[in-house]
Amino acid sequence: MAEKDGTPRGAGRKRAARPADAAASAKPLARRIREAPPGSPLVWRIRLAALGLLILVLALIFAVPQRPEAARAPDHPDEAFVDRAGLVSKQYAWETGGVLLRDSRFQMVVYVDAAPPDGGLSGWTSGRASAWRIGAQEDNGIALFVFRDARIARAEVGYGLEDRLPDALVRRLLEDRLAPRFAAGDFEGGFDAFIKGVGEALGGDEAMHKLWQELGSKPRKSTTAMLLDTYSEGIERAPRMVAATWRTYIEGGATERIFVLICVGIFLAILAATVAVAVVTVSIAVKLARGRPDAAAALSGADAFGGSPRARLAAGAFGLVFGTLTVALFSMILLFALSLIGEQMHRKGDFSGAGAQVVWAAPR
Secondary structure, three states: OEOOOOOEOOHHHHHHHHHHHHHHHHOOHHHHHHHOOOOOHHHHHHHHHHHHHHHHHHHHHHHOOOOOOOOOOOOOOOOOEEEOOOOOOHHHHHHHHHHHHHOOOOEEEEEEEOOOOOOOHHHHHHHHHHHOOOOOOOOOEEEEEEEOOOOEEEEEEEHHHOOOOOHHHHHHHHHHHHHHHHHOOOHHHHHHHHHHHHHHHOOOHHHHHHHHHHHOOOOOOOHHHHHHHHHHHHHHHHHHHHHHHHHHHHHOOHHHHHHHHHHHHHHHHHHHHHHHHHHHHHHHHHHHHOOOHHHHHHHHOHHHOOOOHHHHHHHHHHHHHHHHHHHHHHHHHHHHHHHHHHHHHOOOOOEOOOOEEEEOOOOO
16 A cells, blocks of 8 residues: 555654654663663663573582592602702702702702703793692792703792792893803702702892892883883783683682682773773774864764864864873773783682793703
């Protein structure tokens, strides 16, 4: 059936309804939720999504089977100084092991073997040190691994000592105290010098200052270099933090799992906000570069700047600067959250795998 003007019946009503639907769909989601009546499909979809999220969280807490903690490594050392390569005398190994056991500032295990294991060395040494639970009671463990044939010495520092015994200092101790004596064939002297250096580093601020003076002044870095180091360190530690978080979740009970889910949820929320702001900031930059200040101003919130072309250009520039600063700030918050999660997730006696490693010169 057609109207008098030849238009099919109902076509006008359909065309008239489309602008209203488009206007409704153009509203922000938060406004649409506030204005939705109690029984509308949108409200039901939100309720179903919340129920599904609740079921998922409960399943993650209670349904995932709990894995028992990993058993202690079968080759756990019975002494603090283990020499399987005959690098030092048995008397020296026995006396030095006794000294290490009596030192209350740290718990160190020295492990000497002929050849390094196959595969990645850092993963093997950190895994062994963590499995041996070195310094588990006070979270003050140190492990020194020496492999005679490959002339490799690697030190692993537990999480609890990383702030007082950073990797840079451990590397200097290996390079300046242990390696030269090892290269000269004085293995006992190299062990003594390294152990003494660790004790000095943990003896307080004054002792630490004197040690840095002996090894050479600590290099000063610019603010940009320090920020880049912070970013690179955070990225480098990310896989280890993920592994520690997963282990805490899979081995923990309901309380530990709730804590892990809260921490991960906060981290992912910050990450999502960072990505969203970064996308908007890049979009603003692209639109400004293409000479479209109106579109850039719309993304920046041009209402606060007025409607003139100059005001819209200022709004776009403001959005670009504000977005860049926000992304930088959120990135720093992410790195801080990552380090905080790592501090909370690791168990006493765990080793991160960062460490320091040297290869001493072959004897002439």
